[in-house]
Amino acid sequence: MALVSTPPTLERALPVMDNAEVLRIRNDFPVLNQLVNGQPLVYLDSGATSQNPLSVIEAEQEFYEQRNAAVHRGAHHLAVEATEVFEDARQTIADFIGADYAETVWTSNATEGLNLISYALSNAGLWAAQGRGDAGLKELALNPGDEIVVTEMEHHANLIPWQELAFRTGATLRYIPIDDAGSLRMDLAGDIIGNRTRVLAFTHASNVLGTINPVAELVGLARKAGALVVLDACQSAPHLPLDVKGLGVDFAVFSGHKMLAPTGIGVLYGKQELLDILPPFLTGGSMITTVTMERAEYLPAPQRFEAGTQRISQAVALAAAANYLTETGLDRIHQWEAGLGQRMVSGLESIPGIRVLGPAAGQERIGLAAFDVEGVHAHDVGQFLDSRGIAVRVGHHCAQPLHRRLGLTATTRASAYLYNTTHDVDQFLDAVAGVRAYFRA
Amino acid sequence: MSLDQLYQQIILDHSKARHGSGLAGIEAPEGANTGQSHQLNPVCGDEVTLRIAVENGKVAQVSWDGAGCSISMASASVLSELAEGMTVAELHNAIDSFREVLRSRGKVSADPDLLGDAAAFEGVARYAARVKCAMISWVAAEDALNQAA
Numbered sequence: 001m002a003l004v005s006t007p008p009t010l011e012r013a014l015p016v017m018d019n020a021e022v023l024r025i026r027n028d029f030p031v032l033n034q035l036v037n038g039q040p041l042v043y044l045d046s047g048a049t050s051q052n053p054l055s056v057i058e059a060e061q062e063f064y065e066q067r068n069a070a071v072h073r074g075a076h077h078l079a080v081e082a083t084e085v086f087e088d089a090r091q092t093i094a095d096f097i098g099a100d101y102a103e104t105v106w107t108s109n110a111t112e113g114l115n116l117i118s119y120a121l122s123n124a125g126l127w128a129a130q131g132r133g134d135a136g137l138k139e140l141a142l143n144p145g146d147e148i149v150v151t152e153m154e155h156h157a158n159l160i161p162w163q164e165l166a167f168r169t170g171a172t173l174r175y176i177p178i179d180d181a182g183s184l185r186m187d188l189a190g191d192i193i194g195n196r197t198r199v200l201a202f203t204h205a206s207n208v209l210g211t212i213n214p215v216a217e218l219v220g221l222a223r224k225a226g227a228l229v230v231l232d233a234c235q236s237a238p239h240l241p242l243d244v245k246g247l248g249v250d251f252a253v254f255s256g257h258k259m260l261a262p263t264g265i266g267v268l269y270g271k272q273e274l275l276d277i278l279p280p281f282l283t284g285g286s287m288i289t290t291v292t293m294e295r296a297e298y299l300p301a302p303q304r305f306e307a308g309t310q311r312i313s314q315a316v317a318l319a320a321a322a323n324y325l326t327e328t329g330l331d332r333i334h335q336w337e338a339g340l341g342q343r344m345v346s347g348l349e350s351i352p353g354i355r356v357l358g359p360a361a362g363q364e365r366i367g368l369a370a371f372d373v374e375g376v377h378a379h380d381v382g383q384f385l386d387s388r389g390i391a392v393r394v395g396h397h398c399a400q401p402l403h404r405r406l407g408l409t410a411t412t413r414a415s416a417y418l419y420n421t422t423h424d425v426d427q428f429l430d431a432v433a434g435v436r437a438y439f440r441a
Numbered sequence: 442m443s444l445d446q447l448y449q450q451i452i453l454d455h456s457k458a459r460h461g462s463g464l465a466g467i468e469a470p471e472g473a474n475t476g477q478s479h480q481l482n483p484v485c486g487d488e489v490t491l492r493i494a495v496e497n498g499k500v501a502q503v504s505w506d507g508a509g510c511s512i513s514m515a516s517a518s519v520l521s522e523l524a525e526g527m528t529v530a531e532l533h534n535a536i537d538s539f540r541e542v543l544r545s546r547g548k549v550s551a552d553p554d555l556l557g558d559a560a561a562f563e564g565v566a567r568y569a570a571r572v573k574c575a576m577i578s579w580v581a582a583e584d585a586l587n588q589a590a
Contacts, residue, residue: 376511378485379485
């Protein structure tokens with residue numbers, strides 16, 4: 001299947017991951033080696049934020065100890081070195097997702113990336129209306145009567161920027177609904193994505209349901225409609241081999257902190273021909289060619305979208321994180337986590353009073369599971385698990401419309417990563433089995 | 442601190458048998474001044490709509506609807522039971538005291554004479570993430586009381 005295609009460079013004869021390898025991996029993550037409430041920490045909240053291996057922590061420390069300087073300016077030694085590692089990091093990330101160097105833009109996180117795209121698109125309308133910039137901007141501008149399509153399972157970060165873009169441009173926001181099992185209603189998608197659709201934005205893998213969406217099919221519908229495709233890769237880039245060109249999307253975003261890197265760094269991928277003509281979102285230093293008191297001309301991508309001093313150490317650390325994942329092998333990580341996801345779901349399904357959201361056991365899902373415990377609020381479930389040293393996420397997971405659709409306000413979510421063993425999952429399942437009795441539900 | 446100190450028996454009891462729960466089914470006494478407040482915690486989705494009826498300077502009735510965790514629901518239940526029969530000033534005083542305990546990170550002990558069963562929420566103060574759960578109905582009560590009195 002194209003959506004998890006493995007770049008040839010990643011193909012290797014390494015065996016599948018097992019608990020012994022995971023325990024070695026875990027040694028690279030100092031934070032995991034601690035007691036919480038007197039119990040060994042079981043960290044199952046990587047869908048919210050992941051932990052950092054020593055190589056990432058050291059990459060950031062090394063930058064500050066040896067090379068810290070502003071990039072793209074100054075002729076001194078440190079400035080040159082800092083610029084080199086900063087741009088090397090960009091190439092590493094471009095390779096990591098199958099993009100070209102100039103198509104890889106640093107952001108603070110995926111949320112900023114999505115806002116960047118939506119503001120660049122409304123700015124395209126403003127520029128086109130005044131005959132500014134490339135003639136192609138007229139094609140990118142949104143107007144009343146145009147439609148933006150998202151899905152009912154989106155994280156708020158991939159919903160609200162599009163609501164606001166619709167508000168600014170007069171376009172209409174539509175969405176592809178989900179069925180009771182949490183899958184996209186692909187039978188309806190063909191009618192929803194039509195000639196009026198200008199943008200189709202959807203998540204690669206759901207942060208609540210664990211579903212992997214049919215990217216190829218959706219991209220096909222968008223191509224037929226002449227719409228831009230924006231992929232939220234927050235839950236895919238860290239966990240499975242990602243090939244943005246292979247997928248054929250126009251834009252993709254993800255956050256570093258969900259893939260072993262620090263907070264404050266994210267990535268926007270955009271097709272070169274789009275990034276080079278789109279107006280900038282943030283403006284200021286480092287992204288210009290000529291500035292007069294009246295106006296400015298802007299650099300091409302990626303600098304066009306990188307106003308102000310950048311997150312240099314975080315970019316370097318993100319590259320170290322990508323290297324860590326590549327060395328372990330994303331295909332192997334994906335396979336291991338998918339197994340953990342199945343273990344979670346089949347275990348949860350066997351506990352009375354538990355309703356798992358999304359695909360049933362045996363069906364494809366990434367290594368996470370969100371669930372409702374009958375008669376016990378998610379906050380109480382999370383507190384109970386915490387008392388046993390188990391870290392999970394509780395709440396609506398920034399997906400209120402999805403929860404409302406499923407008749408829930410809050411759920412509990414366990415999400416695994418490459419440092420989780422089957423023992424972690426079993427500890428979690430054992431604890432969940434005790435929740436309803438404790439709260440007398 | 443153990444889980445049982447957070448989830449005291451009183452809290453678990455009140456989270457199941459909710460005093461004052463059901464706005465639609467409870468009519469405010471005729472002639473009473475009423476105030477109603479809706480509070481939402483956007484972080485977890487806890488929601489409480491609470492109505493207070495005041496008659497002759499006393500809290501005649503507290504009724505509420507809500508959805509949320511056991512702490513938030515038990516807190517609303519305990520509050521309703523405690524508030525009925527108090528003077529307006531006494532309830533304000535109780536709310537202030539409850540807030541002080543909850544915000545103290547465990548440094549201020551609850552006065553059982555003043556707070557009754559609500560003293561059981563003292564342990565919540567040590568769980569920063571849960572303080573708002575315990576406070577939500579008390580914030581609603583304060584708002585409703587200001588409208589009614």
